[in-house]
Amino acid sequence: MASPENNRRIEIYDTTLRDGTQGVGVSLTLTDKLAITQLLDEMGVDFVEGGYPLSNPKDVAYFEEVQKLELKHTRVCAFGMTRRKGIDPADDQGMQALVNSGAPIITIVGKTWDLHVDEVLRISREENLAMIRDSVAFCRSADSVQEVFYDAEHFFDGYRANPEYARQTLQAAIDGGATRLVLCDTNGGSMTDWVTQVMAELKEKLAVDADTSAESLPSLAIHCHNDAGLAVANSQAAVAAGAVQVQGTINGIGERCGNVDLLTVIANLKLKLGYDCLIDGAVARLGELSDAVYEKAAVEPNDGQPYVGDNAFAHKGGMHVHAVQRIAHSYEHVEPESVGNQRRILVSELSGRSNIAATLGQKFGDAVTPEVQTNLLTKVQDLEHRGYQFEHAPASLELLMYEAIGQRPSFWVRDHYRCVILGVPEEPTQTEAIVKLTVGDEVEHRVAEGDGPVNALDAALRKALRAHYPQIDELTLTDYAVRVVNPTAQSAAKVRATAEFEARGVDGNLRRFSTIGVDENIVDASWQALSDAIQYYLIEVGAEK
Numbered sequence: 001m002a003s004p005e006n007n008r009r010i011e012i013y014d015t016t017l018r019d020g021t022q023g024v025g026v027s028l029t030l031t032d033k034l035a036i037t038q039l040l041d042e043m044g045v046d047f048v049e050g051g052y053p054l055s056n057p058k059d060v061a062y063f064e065e066v067q068k069l070e071l072k073h074t075r076v077c078a079f080g081m082t083r084r085k086g087i088d089p090a091d092d093q094g095m096q097a098l099v100n101s102g103a104p105i106i107t108i109v110g111k112t113w114d115l116h117v118d119e120v121l122r123i124s125r126e127e128n129l130a131m132i133r134d135s136v137a138f139c140r141s142a143d144s145v146q147e148v149f150y151d152a153e154h155f156f157d158g159y160r161a162n163p164e165y166a167r168q169t170l171q172a173a174i175d176g177g178a179t180r181l182v183l184c185d186t187n188g189g190s191m192t193d194w195v196t197q198v199m200a201e202l203k204e205k206l207a208v209d210a211d212t213s214a215e216s217l218p219s220l221a222i223h224c225h226n227d228a229g230l231a232v233a234n235s236q237a238a239v240a241a242g243a244v245q246v247q248g249t250i251n252g253i254g255e256r257c258g259n260v261d262l263l264t265v266i267a268n269l270k271l272k273l274g275y276d277c278l279i280d281g282a283v284a285r286l287g288e289l290s291d292a293v294y295e296k297a298a299v300e301p302n303d304g305q306p307y308v309g310d311n312a313f314a315h316k317g318g319m320h321v322h323a324v325q326r327i328a329h330s331y332e333h334v335e336p337e338s339v340g341n342q343r344r345i346l347v348s349e350l351s352g353r354s355n356i357a358a359t360l361g362q363k364f365g366d367a368v369t370p371e372v373q374t375n376l377l378t379k380v381q382d383l384e385h386r387g388y389q390f391e392h393a394p395a396s397l398e399l400l401m402y403e404a405i406g407q408r409p410s411f412w413v414r415d416h417y418r419c420v421i422l423g424v425p426e427e428p429t430q431t432e433a434i435v436k437l438t439v440g441d442e443v444e445h446r447v448a449e450g451d452g453p454v455n456a457l458d459a460a461l462r463k464a465l466r467a468h469y470p471q472i473d474e475l476t477l478t479d480y481a482v483r484v485v486n487p488t489a490q491s492a493a494k495v496r497a498t499a500e501f502e503a504r505g506v507d508g509n510l511r512r513f514s515t516i517g518v519d520e521n522i523v524d525a526s527w528q529a530l531s532d533a534i535q536y537y538l539i540e541v542g543a544e545k
């Protein structure tokens with residue numbers, strides 16, 4: 001699949017810790033930043049931009065602490081803007097912070113677009129060129145600094161508005177000693193043809209301006225934002241046109257619509273286009289890297305994310321599942337494992353018998369006969385028509401399977417439950433639940449208080465069952481969500497309760513599973529999800545009824 005002719009090595013420059021944290025809702029602790037640096041190093045990421053040492057105490061501490069890590073592949077970069085107008089770089093706090101950070105690479109961002117020079121900074125165009133040149137040269141002259149990269153902010157917009165001036169800004173960075181000229185699509189609105197065109201003509205024109213050869217100029221790099229949904233395409237177009245480095249973030253987190261998602265770019269470069277990047281084996285760990293960054297950044301994962309998202313290899317439609325069972329790449333562009341992901345087969349009203357066989361066949365073996373498949377499918381279609389959604393509740397689906405083959409155990413028989421809520425103004429609302437069940441020959445009639453009806457019901461049900469099935473104490477509710485199925489019915493609408501539980505199986509491993517309930521009554525929907533979970537768990541651990 002990869003084109004063998006593209007065997008250049010592409011440098012990967014990660015700015016998750018700087019540009020990524022400019023994303024809405026993203027905040028990383030110092031410990032998180034250091035842990036992400038270490039992970040990126042393990043993968044062979046060439047450059048990690050740790051932050052802006054002038055910006056805040058956390059970033060200052062980062063550059064101190066990161067020096068204690070033993071990094072094998074990564075060189076740490078400190079980011080900052082050009083010196084302030086009208087002063088010597090040596091007197092500029094930002095410049096001092098950069099060279100004192102101890103980072104071997106300094107990345108200086110400067111203005112390309114005359115609009116920003118005239119209207120935002122309100123300085124002369126000559127002063128802007130001097131700021132770029134002086135700042136790069138100052139950082140380059142520091143003993144601790146190995147290289148200076150120059151981030152040409154708004155390059156593609158600036159070059160459209162005034163190509164001569166945009167080139168002069170790069171020339172100033174070259175004169176200062178920059179070793180990479182990073183073309184930034186800061187506003188993320190460039191079209192791919194424009195990126196290709198600029199890349200194609202830029203080096204030749206820069207060489208003519210400087211009366212030198214294109215080869216003797218610093219290499220070009222690319223830094224794209226995703227405001228027009230083209231960050232991946234634009235980054236790859238730049239690489240195809242000769243860029244040696246791609247800057248971006250893990251999972252594409254970043255200001256506004258984000259930076260380019262390095263995970264997608266890396267997988268495309270390596271698996272599709274035959275470029276070299278990172279270390280051997282790293283691509284198969286992209287899923288792990290994605291999960292780690294989502295978790296540390298406390299950002300909700302994007303299930304539809306290319307390559308690494310939970311849905312990237314999830315097959316729902318019956319015809320697709322049928323085909324994938326026969327030949328996986330009929331509906332998969334790469335093997336899920338090649339990027340650290342896995343295939344998922346979902347059961348829903350859009351399923352065919354293949355979905356049932358693929359999902360339950362391994363566990364239930366020969367019991368999954370064609371007749372059982374058809375019966376279970378009919379049941380699922382009927383229930384989904386009533387509001388259930390089994391793709392979110394595989395444990396409830398398994399209970400239906402036990403029912404379909406006549407093997408669903410009855411751990412208890414419910415007589416009734418009752419919930420009482422006492423709401424008095426200015427006082428905390430009190431809730432209590434009563435549960436009456438028959439377990440074996442014994443009647444259990446229990447009451448419990450809780451924080452709301454679901455909690456009280458859960459507590460009362462567990463009280464009633466504990467003496468018979470002590471294993472239930474292992475079961476923890478980890479997530480619970482309620483969604484209205486038919487909102488037009490307003491407060492009489494049906495609701496779907498989905499609950500996620502965690503417990504150790506008989507093998508001692510922690511497992512998560514989800515169940516579902518649907519009813520007009522929110523408490524009854526929750527009762528179904530709760531009691532499905534307990535029954536499912538008791539079956540899993542082989543409880544005697």
Ligand SMILES: CC(=O)SCCNC(=O)CCNC(=O)[C@H](O)C(C)(C)COP(=O)(O)OP(=O)(O)OC[C@H]1O[C@@H](n2cnc3c(N)ncnc32)[C@H](O)[C@@H]1OP(=O)(O)O
Nearest residue numbers: 052054055056081082083084085109110111120121153186
């Ligand atoms: C495209 C990008 O992602 S660039 C990075 C953007 N990231 C951030 O801004 C996060 C980190 N920033 C910060 O911590 C702060 O903004 C600081 C420390 C840099 C500056 O804080 P302050 O001094 O309070 O200034 P403030 O943020 O309000 O305004 C920016 C200042 O930098 C100046 N400035 C902006 N860009 C440049 C540049 N490339 N070169 C020199 N000066 C610049 C502006 O003129 C303004 O100075 P002024 O108030 O004297 O006119």
Ligand SMILES: CC(=O)C(=O)O
Nearest residue numbers: 109151153154184186
């Ligand atoms: C430098 C940078 O982050 C940008 O121009 O987008």
